Amino acid sequence: MKNNVTMRDVAELSGVSIATVSRYLNGKNKHLSLKTAEKVKDAIKKLKYTPDEAARNLVTKKSNLIAVLVANVNDYFSTEIFKGVSSSLRKKRLYSSNA
Numbered sequence: 001m002k003n004n005v006t007m008r009d010v011a012e013l014s015g016v017s018i019a020t021v022s023r024y025l026n027g028k029n030k031h032l033s034l035k036t037a038e039k040v041k042d043a044i045k046k047l048k049y050t051p052d053e054a055a056r057n058l059v060t061k062k063s064n065l066i067a068v069l070v071a072n073v074n075d076y077f078s079t080e081i082f083k084g085v086s087s088s089l090r091k092k093r094l095y096s097s098n099a
Contacts, residue, residue: 005048005049006049007022007025007049009049010040010043010044010047010049013046013047014036014040014042014043015039016039020032020036024037024040024041025051066085068082068085
């Protein structure tokens with residue numbers, strides 16, 4: 001089930017601008033008072049807001065997707081490639097096997 005809560009909703013509930021919510025979400029809190037940051041945090045929790053990764057990828061022009069192309073997924077060598085890729089990503093903390 002998709003969460004349709006937007007940054008605008010968070011901003012309205014917390015009584016701040018969308019830019020302030022964006023700053024909070026991006027960790028740029030040095031310009032926010034503790035009171036404001038707490039209001040945004042509470043609104044996010046109350047609304048169960050989760051950032052839209054697709055929208056974020058469009059804005060930043062980056063994604064965390066990695067493609068691995070193989071000719072035959074049932075081939076032993078392909079399986080070893082997948083294991084190696086996931087092991088390397090886990091070491092760099094870019095992948096969680098819980099996903």
